[in-house]
Amino acid sequence: MKKSVVSLTVNGAERDVLVAPGTTLLDLLRESQGLTGTRRGCEQGACGSCTVLVDGKAMMSCLLPAETVDGASVLTVEGLxxxxxxxxxxxxxxxxxxxxxxxxxxxxxxxxxxxxxxxxxxxxxxxxxxxxxxxxxxxxxxxxxxxxxxxxxxxxxxxxxxxx
CATH class of the missing domain: 1.10.150.120 ([2Fe-2S]-binding domain)
Structure with missing residues (x-):
């Protein structure tokens, strides 16, 4: 599996993160960035515990492939x-x-x-x-x-x- 670099701004800091295919934004935030305030709940988009702001809009990070947020600004509860x-x-x-x-x-x-x-x-x-x-x-x-x-x-x- 070929990994790719995702460039995004997390809580005001620019980041380049190497991610494997299928990595969700939730996984990126919790595992590579150590931002555990974003909760891992149902992992199916049904509970909302993983909600973050992506470019100012509330989104469930468990549903977002990390590659789709390349170039985006992400705000977590730690950044708020x-x-x-x-x-x-x-x-x-x-x-x-x-x-x-x-x-x-x-x-x-x-x-x-x-x-x-x-x-x-x-x-x-x-x-x-x-x-x-x-x-x-x-x-x-x-x-x-x-x-x-x-x-x-x-x-x-x-x-x-x-x-x-």
Whole structure:
């Protein structure tokens, strides 16, 4: 099997990564970049735990062949988190009790970041639609939806200039 070089920007840093055919973006992030905040869940695109932003859009990294993101910009939960403290989305999830076990949380946060990058004033229906591809087995969704809307308010209030 011939490996190929994939050039991409991960959390603001340019990377050239040698990948084997069939390597997913999830594998690239976790195994070669050490970014384990992107969770390995179902590996079938059904749970959303592997959600990252690719060129600003929320995508499930388990479904993306690494070769298809050549030249793209990828943002993971590690890249969303500021050097000091938490991102407003993370603050809203934490303060709104929108996490329990935490396994789905990075994917939910990145789905929220994608929503807020595209729509800084989402409705409840927008929030529900944005996280609809993400499964939580612990919290139910009310606290998560409330956290998404609270995060939008925090971002608009200037806690951070942009959501992503």
């Amino acid at each position: 988190t500021p050097a000091a403290g938490l991102h407003p989305i993370q603050e809203a999830f934490l303060e709104g009790f929108a996490t329990q076990c935490g396994f789905c949380t990075p994917g939910m946060i990145m789905a929220t970041a994608g929503l807020l990058a595209a729509n800084p004033q989402p409705t409840r229906e927008d929030a529900v639609r944005a996280i609809s591809g993400n499964i939580c087995r612990c919290t139910g969704y009310e606290a998560i939806i409330d956290a998404v809307l609270d995060a939008a308010r925090r971002v608009r209030a200037g806690h951070l200039a942009t959501a992503a």
